[in-house]
Amino acid sequence: MIIFISIFVLTSLISSTLVFSSLNNFPIARPGCKSTCGEVQIPFPFGIKRKCYRTKQFLVTCNNTDFTPPKLFWGNVEITDISLDGQITVVRSIAKNCYDKQQNRSSDNNPILELPSNFRVSNTANKFTIVGCDSYGYVSGRRRIGRNFTTGCTAMCSSRNDLQERECAGAGCCQTTFPEDVWWVRIDVRSYSNYTKVSDFSNCSYGFIVKDKAFTFSKDNLTNLSNVTKLPAVLNWDIGKGTCEVAKSNLKAYACKSAESECYEPVSGSGYRCRCRNGYEGNPYLTSGCIDIDECTLKISNCTKNAKCENTIGSYTCSCPKGHKGDGKEGDGCVKKQSLMIAYVLIGKHSWERNNADNIEEMEYLLPNNHDGMGGVSSSVGYDSISRDHIGLPINGGGGR
Numbered sequence: 001m002i003i004f005i006s007i008f009v010l011t012s013l014i015s016s017t018l019v020f021s022s023l024n025n026f027p028i029a030r031p032g033c034k035s036t037c038g039e040v041q042i043p044f045p046f047g048i049k050r051k052c053y054r055t056k057q058f059l060v061t062c063n064n065t066d067f068t069p070p071k072l073f074w075g076n077v078e079i080t081d082i083s084l085d086g087q088i089t090v091v092r093s094i095a096k097n098c099y100d101k102q103q104n105r106s107s108d109n110n111p112i113l114e115l116p117s118n119f120r121v122s123n124t125a126n127k128f129t130i131v132g133c134d135s136y137g138y139v140s141g142r143r144r145i146g147r148n149f150t151t152g153c154t155a156m157c158s159s160r161n162d163l164q165e166r167e168c169a170g171a172g173c174c175q176t177t178f179p180e181d182v183w184w185v186r187i188d189v190r191s192y193s194n195y196t197k198v199s200d201f202s203n204c205s206y207g208f209i210v211k212d213k214a215f216t217f218s219k220d221n222l223t224n225l226s227n228v229t230k231l232p233a234v235l236n237w238d239i240g241k242g243t244c245e246v247a248k249s250n251l252k253a254y255a256c257k258s259a260e261s262e263c264y265e266p267v268s269g270s271g272y273r274c275r276c277r278n279g280y281e282g283n284p285y286l287t288s289g290c291i292d293i294d295e296c297t298l299k300i301s302n303c304t305k306n307a308k309c310e311n312t313i314g315s316y317t318c319s320c321p322k323g324h325k326g327d328g329k330e331g332d333g334c335v336k337k338q339s340l341m342i343a344y345v346l347i348g349k350h351s352w353e354r355n356n357a358d359n360i361e362e363m364e365y366l367l368p369n370n371h372d373g374m375g376g377v378s379s380s381v382g383y384d385s386i387s388r389d390h391i392g393l394p395i396n397g398g399g400g401r
């Protein structure tokens with residue numbers, strides 16, 4: 001008994017260590033380069049020192065003299081997240097307009113953001129937002145392709161009671177989208193009449209481009225945004241100019257360095273990016289940066305519980321225990337080898353005994369699978385269904401590489 005327990009403890013210890021190392025295995029930065037600053041990861045192409053970043057546009061600095069934990073900066077802009085999917089989250093100054101009744105004076109702050117050539121303000125992950133009760137604001141921008149633009153909205157109210165928590169549809173708060181491909185923006189906020197009618201509860205307007213989920217309107221924000229100077233926004237980046245085809249023709253400059261990486265062109269913008277192929281994870285911009293995902297150890301395979309999962313390079317296989325057939329994957333799974341007749345009788349009897357309506361559905365579902373053990377798609381033999389099978393299920397026994 002004691003021996004049995006200690007073996008059990010030992011095996012579970014080993015398997016948990018395996019899970020841990022497999023999650024942390026892939027390289028983030030080039031060898032010898034700092035890969036974190038405080039809590040922020042710095043994946044290549046971003047880097048702090050020469051030879052650690054790809055081009056000057058990806059040069060960042062880690063300020064650990066004035067901040068604990070240290071903060072990551074890109075020029076004078078703070079970065080809170082870098083994603084290898086081609087996004088970074090930065091903390092941006094917000095635009096303000098306030099009016100001081102006593103001195104009959106208004107103050108303004110209209111921040112400008114200007115990005116290097118392979119960066120854009122994401123128009124899908126952000127919203128342009130105005131908060132105020134006698135307010136309007138607009139964002140003016142320049143695009144790489146297409147025309148300059150100006151867009152904006154109006155936020156009004158006559159009392160705090162007009163305002164609805166979490167609602168940003170014109171009363172005290174308004175939001176609007178803006179076009180794609182924007183590399184330069186300026187935000188302006190104004191009041192219509194110096195907050196004359198609302199001055200007992202509001203004498204400022206605020207405007208910002210903010211990450212969608214990072215701002216939810218509250219009545220309190222009319223006043224307490226005065227203490228907020230910066231909010232997060234999402235920027236998109238490409239690794240290089242041009243299409244994948246053009247990029248591949250100059251292998252020396254081509255950024256997708258990992259053998260298991262592939263090139264793609266994002267929907268907006270005019271450059272290309274890299275990603276690890278299906279079944280791999282890691283940093284596609286580094287040589288040997290993409291490593292095999294061990295789907296079995298990570299328990300993300302589609303093998304059913306009774307099937308045996310085996311990792312292969314770039315993929316995995318599921319196999320059914322002895323006396324079972326099927327592909328071992330969710331949906332079809334492994335079915336006990338039995339004649340159609342017996343299976344029908346067993347399942348039928350079972351559902352009869354439990355007298356449960358659900359079991360009738362289950363029976364209808366199981367029967368066609370039992371017919372050849374493979375399920376509906378592959379049993380309809382035809383050129384079309386075979387080729388579709390290949391495209392739809394790239395992860396299939398042995399076919400990964």
Ligand SMILES: *[C@@H]1O[C@H](CO)[C@@H](O)[C@H](O)[C@H]1NC(C)=O
Pocket residue numbers: 061062063064065066
């Ligand atoms: C850190 O930030 C402070 C304040 O923004 C600045 O004065 C200082 O020069 C920075 N230090 C480094 C090493 O960047």
Ligand SMILES: *[C@@H]1O[C@H](CO)[C@@H](O)[C@H](O)[C@H]1NC(C)=O
Pocket residue numbers: 104
């Ligand atoms: C504020 O000053 C402007 C001129 O700068 C003047 O036209 C306006 O009447 C003044 N408003 C108040 C409330 O004193």
Ligand SMILES: *[C@@H]1O[C@H](CO)[C@@H](O)[C@H](O)[C@H]1NC(C)=O
Pocket residue numbers: 104105106192193194
């Ligand atoms: C609001 O205040 C500014 C600055 O004092 C002043 O120039 C402007 O005329 C005022 N506008 C109105 C509508 O009172």
Ligand SMILES: *[C@@H]1O[C@H](CO)[C@@H](O)[C@H](O)[C@H]1NC(C)=O
Pocket residue numbers: 142146147148
């Ligand atoms: C956009 O605005 C800038 C600055 O005002 C100007 O130099 C540029 O020519 C404009 N671009 C277009 C396409 O109108």
Ligand SMILES: *[C@@H]1O[C@H](CO)[C@@H](O)[C@H](O)[C@H]1NC(C)=O
Pocket residue numbers: 098099100199200201202203204223
């Ligand atoms: C109005 O603005 C002044 C500073 O300009 C500030 O001290 C005051 O608290 C503000 N009042 C309201 C109601 O927000």
Ligand SMILES: *[C@@H]1O[C@H](CO)[C@@H](O)[C@H](O)[C@H]1NC(C)=O
Pocket residue numbers: 215216217218219220221224225228231
């Ligand atoms: C808005 O007000 C809510 C409620 O007080 C607060 O939790 C949130 O931090 C405020 N948002 C900003 C950006 O200040």
Ligand SMILES: *[C@@H]1O[C@H](CO)[C@@H](O)[C@H](O)[C@H]1NC(C)=O
Pocket residue numbers: 220221224225227228
């Ligand atoms: C905003 O005000 C509310 C209540 O007055 C407070 O609980 C919250 O922490 C404030 N948020 C900020 C960011 O100042």
Ligand SMILES: *[C@@H]1O[C@H](CO)[C@@H](O)[C@H](O)[C@H]1NC(C)=O
Pocket residue numbers: 223224225226227
């Ligand atoms: C702004 O911050 C100061 C100091 O942290 C605090 O005393 C004040 O109440 C805050 N104001 C608002 C409107 O949240």
Ligand SMILES: *[C@@H]1O[C@H](CO)[C@@H](O)[C@H](O)[C@H]1NC(C)=O
Pocket residue numbers: 295300301302395
């Ligand atoms: C599991 O199956 C689903 C649906 O077919 C697919 O989207 C997913 O990528 C599969 N997961 C793995 C690890 O193969």
